[in-house]
Amino acid sequence: MKRLVFLIASLLVMANAYAANRSIEIIPKPASVKVVAGSFVITADTPIVVESDDLASAAGIFAEEMKTYVGKSLTITNANRRKAIRLALSASLKEEEYSLNIGKSGIAISGGSPRAVFYGLQSLKQLVVAGQHMGKGVKLPAVAIDDEPFFGYRGAMLDVCRHIFSVDDIKKYIDILALHKINRFHWHLTDDQGWRIEIKRYPELSRIGAMRKETIIGRYRHSAEYDGKPYGGIFTQEEVREIVKYAADRYIDVIPEIEMPGHGVAALSTYPWLGCSGGPYEVRTTWGISEEVFCAGKESTFEFLENVLAEVIELFPYEYIHIGGDECPKKAWKTCALCQKRIAGEGLKDEAELQSYFMERIERWLNAHGRRIIGWDEILQGGITKSATIMSWRGTKGGIAAAKLGNKVIMAPNSHCYIDYYQTSNTAANGEPLANGRKPVTVAKLYSLDPYAGLNDEEQRYIMGVQVNLWTEYIADFDHVQHMLLPRLAALAEVGWSYDRRDYDDFKARLGALRRVYDRNGYKYAPYIFNGIE
Secondary structure (H helix, E strand, O other), X not given: OHHHHXXXXXXXXXXXXXXXXXXXXXXXXXXXXXXXXXXXXXXXXXXXXXXXXXXXXXXXXXXXXXXXXXXXXXXXXXXXXXXXXXXXXXXXXXXXXXXXXXXXXXEEEEEOOHHHHHXXXXXXXXXXXXXXEOOOEEEEEEEEEEEOOOOOEEEEEEEOOOOOOOHHHHHHHHHHHHHOOOOEEEEEOEEOOEEOEOOOXXXXXXXXXXXXXXXXXXXXXXXXXXXXXXXXXXEOHHHHHHHHHHHHHOOOEEEEEEEEOOOOHHHHHHOHHHEOOOOOOOOOOOOOOOOOOEOOOOHHHHHHHHHHHHHHHHHOOOOEEEEEOOOOOOHHHHOXXXXXXXXXXXXXXXXXXXXXXXXXXXXXXXXXXXXXXXXXXXXXXXXXXXXXXXXXXXXXXXXXXXXXXXXXXXXXXXXHHEOOEOOOOXXXXXXXXXXXXXXXXXXXXXXXXXXXXXXXXXXXXXXXXEEEEEOOOOOOOHHHHHHHHOXXXXXXXXXXXXXXXXXXXXXXXXXXXXXXXXXXXXXXXXXXXXXXXX
16 A cells, blocks of 8 residues: 555656646757746745846846736845845856756846846746746746757848838847847848948938839739839938847847948949949849949949948947858959959959959958958858858858868758748648748748758867848838747747757747747737647
8 A cells, every 4th residue: 555655646746747847848948957846936026136237237127027927127136135036147157058046935047147147037037927927926836947058159130121120120129039049130231122221421321222212012023013112211320329239238249241242232323333334223122133233343342341341340349240242143243344454463263253352352351350251151152261251041051161161150041041931831821921932941940950960070160050031022011020030030049059959849849838928028920830830
């Protein structure tokens, strides 16, 4: 009989432990989760104790967010208090490593940096949403979490050139990234269809380059219909600083992209002398690739770009600047006397090497000003410097080639990471809005990304991380942005943070808890995977 009682008791303990573990549903998946006995209730009277002033910003953001759940913002103090949320730094933890411990006497989060403590708070926020909501607080299970990311670079890009969004929209985008522990915001600011950043030395960019006379309706190459409405906008330098500061407060570094030598028609339309033919040019009203590019033979082109970048680096403190390099047709260069003279004078083989000359010259200027470059994988054509970082978008081949050369790589292949693509295999039946017509990028497809595929152990160390890219040709409002971003961003977040512990079935089981966070924040996510559609 005693053995039977012991067996039943053991089974109950195991069942309770299993149920408790199932309740710890955090995305991206933590490295270690141990459920222990007990619980803690967060109420409006629960203080946040910060042991370092460096943690005040992270504490303040979390304290304000708790208003939704307990009725008011939590109090922040340096004084020792009972039943508190304690935030501390620990020299024994790595830069992005944190520990989160919930027990009967309170909550303790330690991190190797303020950034890591912020990540611990993001995990706590997910537990709060999933917790037992009572009249005056939220009951949380006692748990010990030790966690750190696998990859140091976890990024998301937003294109604001094809369609522009408000400052508040960009801040909400950053909030969404922070929730998923994304630490890089790649902001695509210039293209053929619009120049979106104020440059004080060239004010006409804000008047001419930022505006197109109309926009194509429907799918590119399948439509000849236009809306007849002028479209445009610019982010002032004051607004850029505001957004960069907002991101920094959430431990997200902002990487601006200034496109060159292709995708520059908005600039050429403003200052025709930047092109080979001298124009006239017009800000593009449709999508695709233009054969009109920056002239590589004119010194005035480099003077313009260096002056632009001089203002850009004053606005963006992070070390990396993205300088494009993709989809640059060479037709204009082949017929341009100045470009051909440059090829001959520099001893270059052809126009591919002329593009390398162009990119390396800009890189030297940025290096001299304390910055490093990222370029799309086309910059491999004609050769690259060892210091250039490659963002591999045309599949993973460019990234593999760059890693084998010893260059740093960010994997963002369109096959897995382009979230302007459709999300399901039967777009019409599922009622998906107009999107890129290539093969769909489902949540499962994105989750299956292996940034190390095709690389040996030595080559793998050059992979910095992963990124999703959201181009906005067919995305005109921010509700649609969210629909395309969520929940696919969660899959990218888990690839980047939890690469060594991924399990898709387990991820799907946890996704419901993250959905509740989306609902509490009013995010306009895509419903497909939640409805059993992939």
